[in-house]
Amino acid sequence: MTGSSEHARLHLPLSAPTLLTSIALVVTGAALLETLLRGVAQPGVAAAFGVTIALGEAIRIALPLGRDSAPLSSTAALAFALSVAVNGQRTTYGAAEVIAVTGLAVLCGMAVQAYAGRHPRPGYLARRVLATGFAAVVFRDWILPGPASGLLDRHTMPASGALLAAVALAALFVDNLLVSVLARLEPGRAPLVDTGPSRRDPVGLTARPRPTARRMLLAFREDCMATAWVCPTVILFAVAIALTARSLGLWVLPIAAAPILVVQRSLRRYAQISATYQQTIRALSRVTELADYTEPGHARRVCHLALAIGRDISLPDTQLLDLEYAALLHDIGQLSLTDPIPGGATVLIARERAASVASLGADVVRQTGVLDRVADILECQWRPFSPQRADEPVLLAAAIIRAANAYDDLVGGALDPDRRLAALRRIRLGMATEYDPRVVESLTRIVESTQPYPG
Template structure:
């Protein structure tokens, strides 16, 4: 890690820890206000954490818990009666409920990370600080009807944006990925499940203010159904990725390429693509294309020795690439994947960025694999010498940055980021999320 990255990570965790400890101390000193509401919202948050999904890399794996926590932070009245709980009690209840709801996951070795808990504490604390003092001091007592509802939505929207910045900062600190592209992906994810969380949090706070705590089980049902639907969608995508990964292994099973070659190229291509600022949809296309970049070799009568296509004549490389693109088109995969596969042997000035990345990373993997102990450094130097006409200079420099940023490397010089991507490429379970 760079020096500022562990500092940033420590700063976020320290702030969350101080807020949690301070809130717990204040709550123990003053006691609970509105114990019924605290218990009801605590049960809701705990249930949401209990149903969190660890099977995919999701921005919000426990949307029900997030909505319940935000709703409690914005709770002003309970069945028409004003509440008096403050910021400290909100943070204490949400943190305690989150930990209790995570016990089953912790028992299975899938508990929430410190980053997840830090985000939960800081975002809930932020919205509570914005709302609770205003309500308890009567500064918004005259805000009724649409004005009050818009205030809650505005606070929740601001909180969602702050949470996106926090998530991007944690991802940057953990992985070294460029902050701006990660933040852009986080912001693009907000209108999805984030919108449902915001809307549900506001509606539950408004409903409890009018009809009381019985509104909670009624208004959390739509979000729970949305969460189940999202699970099914994510499961379909995971199956789709597993199918592509299995298809990519056909060249290994047939003896055309070394074992694990496609996965290694895909993992390093992902890291380079993220360094260059590709979006999540573009990274998905890049991943699939990197996995299937050698599929055209199945049409060869005589296998290329060790599957090293980078050393073949340009015309032969192009023929294999075109055959591979034709195979990919027959599989029903996104046509953009076929374009990347069939154009990976074109001059880099005519290639899309994803094809440039696959070409350079594939050549690096082949050269590093056969170069012995000094293979990675020698391979990178050869790629730099060939940037005049064979490999895109910006891709080679990005590859160098990725390798330099992750000084701990595997046998072939692959960055520690490979440990993050490999379970996804295998289609394995687990959270996999870096934040």
């Protein structure tokens, strides 16, 4: 009975994406109800911006590292929230109407994407509605009724533009913050913590979700860096639409949409190239298996385990991508051997020979001219642990791959718990000399709390 209660207790709470999406739906519903009760203030303006937002969502693209981007939709939503006048007529709609139109338009665009089989990451609706709602509330409910209203009415372009850009930047700040929170609280990506020994867990380490401030901060920094080349475009065009709609009217929307679509086309091309690049590396990782230099599934298992360790110790997403590539290609140097290593288990050979294999693999990867960081990781994967340089990204990634590779060399795809425990004990004997203690502790937590990855 106790076990059933504990199981129910652990699974009843909603996940963060589900909770935020529910909040966004409630906010949208409340805004829609208020808009219907009060009436749509300017139906033509709302319809034009709503259609543009929906169109932008319908052509949404997925960027590398699992990020969804809809520049046209984001720009139109922010411009709708920030517009003071359209065709010489002062806008009279409030934040509720902005939220209602944006929420409905985003849902329509998502429906088109879903029909085509392209679903956004969990919590995407919450990001779009809450970030735009933040800008609408700040600008339409706080700034416009205040002293700044006169400044905006006097057509002082520099001051007005600076004020609108500040609000737009704050809204994108909120959006990136939500991305960071969702990425770290998304099911399956929670960190692991020490919970003490028990009969079922002789090592004393089990899995338990626990978001950390450091993890959130790292994710937020990475999201800001990843969107640094998209955000200026969104802010610039949103402010330009909001300012020029006063004289050009709604014609400004198709005029501004053209260059935004050009930017989006470039983003789509970049995403396609990155996806092809990743698929090529994954295919190359199987060469050693097909040539019988390593065991089937070894590179994939090492990659899965290395990424789990990287997430557990809060590596940023950009470093996780380098870690993934390096883990997939960590044995590529074995193709240069005339005398193959039995089973490809580099953990069972002398360190000098293993370091030579790693150096050969780094030379091969470095020839590509675009994977220099990955090559550096491969070259360092057999260096002994050094406390003084343990936090350097390249050396930390190399230490992760070394531990994950050693574990899989010793266990492979075996399900025998005794073999897994024996492998962990052997690796732990090398802590602080051969292996990074943080990496070994993370490996132990993950192995003790999960089933091994299938071959």
